[in-house]
Amino acid sequence: MSTEPIRIARKRGGEVEVDGPVDEFAAQILDRAGFIFRPTLRGVWIRLHFDTGQENENRQATYAAQMLSAAGYQVDLDPNLLPAAGHRSPVNGWPPRTGAVMPQPASHSAQQRRH
Numbered sequence: 001m002s003t004e005p006i007r008i009a010r011k012r013g014g015e016v017e018v019d020g021p022v023d024e025f026a027a028q029i030l031d032r033a034g035f036i037f038r039p040t041l042r043g044v045w046i047r048l049h050f051d052t053g054q055e056n057e058n059r060q061a062t063y064a065a066q067m068l069s070a071a072g073y074q075v076d077l078d079p080n081l082l083p084a085a086g087h088r089s090p091v092n093g094w095p096p097r098t099g100a101v102m103p104q105p106a107s108h109s110a111q112q113r114r115h
Contacts, residue, residue, distance in 0.1 A: 006068055008061050009078035016057045016081065018046040018064075026073055033064035058083050 006020040018030060022044075027037065030046060038045040048057050061081040068075045 003074065005074035005076040007076040007078075008065055008081060009076075010057075010080055015050060016048040016061050020076075022046065025071065026068060029067045029071060030064055033067060034060045035064065055083070057081070 004021050006018060006022060006026060008016065008018050010016050018035060022030065027046075031037070035046050035048055038047070048060055052060075058081050061077065062083055065075045065077040065081075
């Protein structure tokens with residue numbers, strides 16, 4: 001894996017794109033998160049579908065960043081793609097909007113006490 005991060009950002013035209021070292025496994029993760037791959041003269045353009053709504057694009061981009069991060073990739077997610085305040089991200093609210101550590105769910109804490 002590369003030490004250079006995979007970048008997910010909203011570009012000037014409003015589209016959400018991925019740049020950086022995307023290998024085959026990362027491409028599968030991005031495909032699972034709803035990104036599409038279009039060949040270009042310089043390689044492959046990786047982006048979300050157009051006109052699905054900014055809130056949905058934000059959720060998809062955050063979900064992709066979570067999955068890539070869980071798989072061990074370095075990810076640079078544009079802060080403007082974080083879900084709107086009051087909306088929980090797909091997996092445990094990652095990344096936290098304030099930079100604070102997310103509290104463990106009650107069921108997880110209870111399991112740790114039993115062991």
